[in-house]
Amino acid sequence: MNRPTVRISPGGTRRGNSAPAVRRVRSVSPPAWAVKTDFCLTALGDSLRIESPRTAGPTPPFWPSRPPHFARTSRLSRNRMSRHIRTASRAGATSWGHAAIGFALLAATGAFLASRPQTARADDTAVATAKGSVAKDADAKDAAANNAALVEERLFSSVKYLASDELEGRGIGTKGLDAAAFFLAAEFTKLGLRTDAVEGTPFQNFKISLRTQLGPKESNRLAFVVPKGEADKTETVDLELGKSFTPLAVGGSAKFDLPLVFAGYGITAKDEGYDDYAGIDVKDKAVVILRHNPQVDQPGGLFTTGHGPSRHATFDTKISNAYQHGAALVILVNGSAEIEKQIAGHQRRWLESTDKLAAAHAEFKKIENPTSEQLAKHREETTKLSDEIKKYAQRWQDATDPLLEFERAGSDNNGRKIPVVFCTRAAADRVIKAALGKDLATIEREIDAGAPAAASVTGTEGGQKATSDASVSTPPVATEPAEAKPDDGNSKKLPKPTPRSAALGVCRAVGETAVTREDASVKNVIAVLDGEGPLADETVVIGAHYDHLGRGGSGSLARGSTDIHNGADDNASGTAALLEVARSLATEKNEGPRRRIVFMAFSAEERGLIGSAYYVNNPVFPLEKTVAMLNMDMVGRVSDNKLIVQGADTADEFKAWVEKANETALFKLTHQPGGFGPSDHASFYPKRIPVMHFFTGLHSDYHRPSDDYDKVDVAGMRKVVEMVTYVATQVAEKPERPTFREGKQPAPRRGGGDRPYFGSIPDFGEPVDGLKISGVTKDGPAAKGGLQGGDIITMLGDNKIGNLEDFDAALRKFKAGDKISVAVKRKDEALKLEVTVEEPR
Structure with a gap:
């Protein structure tokens, strides 16, 4: 069988071609996921690239035609490659692909160093801005400044690619979303991270509804x-x-x-x-x-x-x-009002068009001897207006009873x-x-x-x-x-x-x-930096979602727009930051951290935290041994040097670590309490996992096509990366795991809504007949009434509940202080509970 291979190039070029020559130096088996997805690792000069071995011509549509920066082979030391090989060999047969990566990268490093001067070099995409290598005798300040420039260049490059039109707004069901997933998997692999955690791949696949279609005519009848x-x-x-x-x-x-x-x-x-x-x-x-x-x-x-x-x-x-x-x-x-409204609108447009046609004829009659150009222009104008009149006349007629x-x-x-x-x-x-x-x-x-x-x-x-x-x-x-x-x-x-x-x-x-629904297969992307020592089976999760809105739709604030929503800040910024945090932690030292660090790029967040909810319902690593989750969502628009950190009160140690990290970052910090919120950390918090969410705030481009890469603040992003890296290091290296605390919930707000407070957290991970909840707020009405995470609410009072919309509408029928009978399905048991709802929050 023709198997993909790792190919190493010393950096030469073919005659008459500027592309690096590809010379086979060594053949080893790539990771299992690369085999399954028909990809191979290729080292071209200084960079590593994933390609399809069966594609001899253009780049596959699901892979970027112009990948952004790639990690320099020379940055991955021989010692680190050896450590990855040792880790993989200890892990057993399922990690042979990972061992192969280590051998291949070690070979790549040797070939590269043998053919190039032994000087530090910047990433390919950073050469233009780095302005040459840092001299060995440069002082520490210059070296740090140069390193910051490289980090910012990588961040910008990743955001620019992820938020490019080529990726189609990373919407569910688009090739661009798959391209983003493979890009992330490749980047994680090149950092020496293990990418075989999910059945030999980095991809945790799940289904989500993509589109709905009407079934065959014979199956859609009404009499x-x-x-x-x-x-x-x-x-x-x-x-x-x-x-x-x-x-x-x-x-x-x-x-x-x-x-x-x-x-x-x-x-x-x-x-x-x-x-x-x-x-x-x-x-x-x-x-x-x-x-x-x-x-x-x-x-x-x-x-x-x-x-x-x-x-x-x-x-x-x-x-x-x-x-x-x-x-x-x-x-x-x-209703009759709807019909009258539509008729009036079409009638008005019809009359306007007829008036314009009459005016056009009147103006033309004023010309005594029209030229051929004037005749042609008049003919074009009157034809267009005549077509409009016909169109609005038909709509006027159809509006009498439209479907x-x-x-x-x-x-x-x-x-x-x-x-x-x-x-x-x-x-x-x-x-x-x-x-x-x-x-x-x-x-x-x-x-x-x-x-x-x-x-x-x-x-x-x-x-x-x-x-x-x-x-x-x-x-x-x-x-x-x-x-x-x-x-x-x-x-x-x-x-x-x-x-x-x-x-x-x-x-x-x-x-x-007969209404048929087409599902799309989407994926969380998971990479692992294995721990070493007695705490190696404990897990720290660092996450960011990489999906966005595609061409708009129900989540867009640009109503009716079908333009590509590139989502540079939401959340190409958090995804790029995730890669940079992974780079920092993977290259920090030769030995592994005390605890396993798992990097997760979630999909379907924009549909309701579905990717992260799927993970916590189908964990790859035990949740009871997951000690913390750090989340980055929209970290690319630092305004007035402000950074919002939510969840520092969910662990005793968090706030001190954040404050310590901020001694360097010097952000104006805003702490928000509790672990529930509109991003993926909220899926972990009900599982009694301490969480922290990093966020630079909303802006006028949020969920609009104008959220583009040229508006991100890479200097601010770099500081967020440094803060998250510091906190992650503390979580991973401290002898004791963070101490979980129920975060404070917002105080009731008067006059801020008409729905009383119930205190449950919806679970979007899987469709059920009812409303499944992932947890309840501490000391909230639902908790006092006996509800638990995993319960499925089927009735609220006399109201049947089929989903979140039903629950929301039913809850609005009650007021603060009402005692509501709640029918709950808990595993195979049907329960009747009573909840006293409180003032809106």
């Missing part, structure tokens, strides 16, 4: 069973896919034959005293729900916010609320299995009229007007209309108008809207949905 007129007679009305209805990507796949219930706008708003589900039973039924909210766009309306749509109007909230109430199918329908696009409500069901479809107003009206004797427009007006409901809505049984109090939502009607919410300062009071929800008699929804 309404409606009264035919005579007693006990019904007929089936089939809806056409793509014209009368469409499944939505936020829903699941299922076959159904369910009773229908009209649930108004699908809103439960305790504070506003409005509930579309009051008085109706939707458990295991299909609910028809209108978009938006009552009195939409009306100043002074109950749900008018003055700063955008009410949260009750969002798709997520409506679907979640239906799920919490036990619905088995959600059918969404346009929602497949992914318009979102692309992920977040673990829920409930199917969600969107149908035209005309199709829904046929059911509503047959069951209730009135159309949706009439019911919408009644809801807005707030008129009594008991005698105004009827249900149908066996085709006969009859009033039924049991099937009609009839909450108390306010005798005084609700206090109007200000919109523009001149709002008038409107009557409080009243729900008009009702069961729809014999009407049923029959059909099935």
Whole structure:
């Protein structure tokens, strides 16, 4: 079999070619992961590079065409190579690849030193800025300054590459994300770190949802069973896919034959005293729900916010609320306000285009003898305007009852299995009229007007209309108008809207949905600096996430942008810093540290800390012997010399070490308490592992395409690297492991939100039916109520919980001081607990 080999070049060139000549000096087996991924290590002159042995032409698309800096072979001493070889041989057969790296690098060092002058040289990418070698007799100050320049050059080079357009924003499912992973693996390998910790590779692979697609036409069907007129007679009305209805990507796949219930706008708003589900039973039924909210766009309306749509109007909230109430199918329908708004918009644009066309003709008529150029320009202008008029005329016509696009409500069901479809107003009206004797427009007006409901809505049984109090939502009607919410300062009071929800008699929804989800394989990249001595089986984790947003999407703050989001600060900066910390610790001395140091580059952090959550649920090294986790996220924008350090209170020793390191760095430190936060350290803290998170702060480019490499502060990054390296050394070398402490939680803040404090930490590592929690805050409501890390919350009060959105929406229905019944699944045991929630935090 043709196996990849390590090839060494003395640095010569082929005739007529500036590229270094490749001469085979020695052949040894590369690490297992390089074999599995069809890569080989190649030493070209001063650098090491990973290539694909089967690619004779262009560089593989998943590997950078222009890799940035590479470690000088001469920096890895013979003694250090020998140590790696000894370590690998002691570790056994699974580390023979690592031993091979040591032999190869030792051979590379010998070949290099034999063919080059014995002087220190800078990395290839640092030569231009280093301005030559440091003389042997230079004083220590000059040497330190030069070393700092080299560090900053490497940091800049790594950030520039990771944040290049070539890597496509390192989004999930992109080749650029894979290229970044292989780049990191290669860099770790060249530093002499062990890269075979996960089944012989540096890659801990896991799956994540990438995209959602509509299944085959025959598997996406919807029909309404409606009264035919005579007693006990019904007929089936089939809806056409793509014209009368469409499944939505936020829903699941299922076959159904369910009773229908009209649930108004699908809103439960305790504070506003409005509930579309009051008085109706939707458990295991299909609910028809209108978009938006009552009195939409009306100043002074109950749900008018003055700063955008009410949260009750969002798709997520409506679907979640239906799920919490036990619905088995959600059918969404346009409200009349939405249709009127779209028609008005298209009508306005159509009129504007016709006015422009008339104006263009009028201007052209003023020209007595137009030239050919003027004729051509006029023809081009009028053709363009005519096309616009046709376009807006068609949109005007289509807006009378538009279908929602497949992914318009979102692309992920977040673990829920409930199917969600969107149908035209005309199709829904046929059911509503047959069951209730009135159309949706009439019911919408009644809801807005707030008129009594008991005698105004009827249900149908066996085709006969009859009033039924049991099937009609009839909450108390306010005798005084609700206090109007200000919109523009001149709002008038409107009557409080009243729900008009009702069961729809014999009407049923029959059909099935097929929504397919494509997963992407992503990977954490793991490298190991093995410890030596009696503490070698204890682990220090140093981490940073290397993924970003790709071309935007739901996480982007540049709404609608499809430009590449390069994520230079978030988090190419932390990833580059991770490499430099690894370099510092790997080349610090010939013998290994007391404790094992594991460098982890996490993926899928931007999707909710998924990579780090996956690791702690599937640890490569025992968590009970993991003594600390240090995390770097967005460390590239030092402003006013400020550095934020979170978690120094999670171990007794941390703060003193940070303060000592800062005697050199001289940052203006801001300490934030606790170990929970929006980055990967939060996955480790619930496992009772001390954590520290290093962060230089937010900025206007955060999660936008403008977060580019030329804005990073490499001098500030270097100081962060030095601080993390110092703290990591203390953790790794001290005889005693850091003493874990429950960090303080933020104090309650008044008026800062409407969701009471529960005190649980969600676990995003694996999809489950419910909300899995990774831990609870010390002395928080959840902890006092008996919840534990690993529990799966399935009910909150009377609300069914399928994911984090359901939990968030359900929790908002309660207020501080309420005692909430919580149904929990703990392994194979079902528990009923009680939690008293506290003021928002």
